[in-house]
Amino acid sequence: MKIKDILSTGKTKVSFEFFPPKTEKGWEKLFRTIAELNRLKPAYVSVTYGAGGSTRDRTHKLVMRLHHETNLEIAAHLCCVGHSRSDIKSILRQYSEGGIENILAIRGDDPQSSAAESVGFAGDFPHAVHLVNFIREYYPEIGIGVAGFPEGHPHSSDRISEIRLLKEKVDAGADYIVTQLFFDNKDYYDFVERCALAGIDVPIIAGIMPITGTKNMIRMAKLAPRTRFPAGLIRAVNRADSDERVEMAGIHWASEQVRDLLDHGVPGIHLYTLNNSAATLRIGESLGLGGFDQL
Numbered sequence: 001m002k003i004k005d006i007l008s009t010g011k012t013k014v015s016f017e018f019f020p021p022k023t024e025k026g027w028e029k030l031f032r033t034i035a036e037l038n039r040l041k042p043a044y045v046s047v048t049y050g051a052g053g054s055t056r057d058r059t060h061k062l063v064m065r066l067h068h069e070t071n072l073e074i075a076a077h078l079c080c081v082g083h084s085r086s087d088i089k090s091i092l093r094q095y096s097e098g099g100i101e102n103i104l105a106i107r108g109d110d111p112q113s114s115a116a117e118s119v120g121f122a123g124d125f126p127h128a129v130h131l132v133n134f135i136r137e138y139y140p141e142i143g144i145g146v147a148g149f150p151e152g153h154p155h156s157s158d159r160i161s162e163i164r165l166l167k168e169k170v171d172a173g174a175d176y177i178v179t180q181l182f183f184d185n186k187d188y189y190d191f192v193e194r195c196a197l198a199g200i201d202v203p204i205i206a207g208i209m210p211i212t213g214t215k216n217m218i219r220m221a222k223l224a225p226r227t228r229f230p231a232g233l234i235r236a237v238n239r240a241d242s243d244e245r246v247e248m249a250g251i252h253w254a255s256e257q258v259r260d261l262l263d264h265g266v267p268g269i270h271l272y273t274l275n276n277s278a279a280t281l282r283i284g285e286s287l288g289l290g291g292f293d294q295l
Helices: 003-009 024-040 056-069 085-098 128-138 159-172 185-197 214-223 231-239 243-263 278-286
Strands: 013-018 044-047 074-079 102-106 143-148 176-181 204-208 268-272
Touching: 003 013, 003 143, 003 176, 013 024, 024 278, 044 056, 056 074, 056 085, 074 085, 085 128, 102 128, 128 143, 128 159, 143 159, 159 185, 176 185, 176 268, 185 204, 185 243, 204 243, 214 243, 231 243, 243 268, 243 278
Parallel strands: 013 044, 013 268, 044 074, 074 102, 102 143, 143 176, 176 204, 204 268
Antiparallel strands: none
């Protein structure tokens, strides 16, 4: 089932994100996590794709294993940077023939290398809009999601052109938008309003990642330099006297974000799980839900 159809019911849908593990123990842990989180009955799950295709085979393996071994609807991330048209066509053909109906089309990061080594790395798809166009041309039956950045795209020169470029992806055929993580819901609501003013009328799913420790918070800041940590969240973290209590504070903050988003009737909430069930389960419990299908 396509994500756009899942989102069309008028009720807020909750989904989870996973990434492909590197080790056999990681795979075992992930499938225990998935079994635990499946009790919450997510509307769908997504699987990430490493920069430059670094997890291409593992991403495909996880997507297909979830498709065959669970009842979950799956959106497969696909980064286009560094890939040729034949690469992308081959990946899409495998997914289409395997019964995968949804792709999250993103540009992806350049490799961690010198500028000289990165020259020409973009391949045949310099930006995500080119991937969206390609999918619509060759696999029009596949549902397409794209990324949005409430706090600003990391490579954007200004916020006006950023929304214009996002609209180009939607006009090219994207069915919905999933946002990067944010910690102040005002940033999401303002982003949605700016999108509407630009004529973007597809559902915008809110991306939420709970802080689970000080190291986790520092890593977020490095991976997403524009991430804004509100003063109230920093105060809550500073009051905590152990990593366990930092995690409790982070989960409480994320739970309040989710509650507020639900109260505002957003079309979807995407929880970045980091392949760990504890925080996501506690968010569900804090809302008094046996499963997100009760929303």
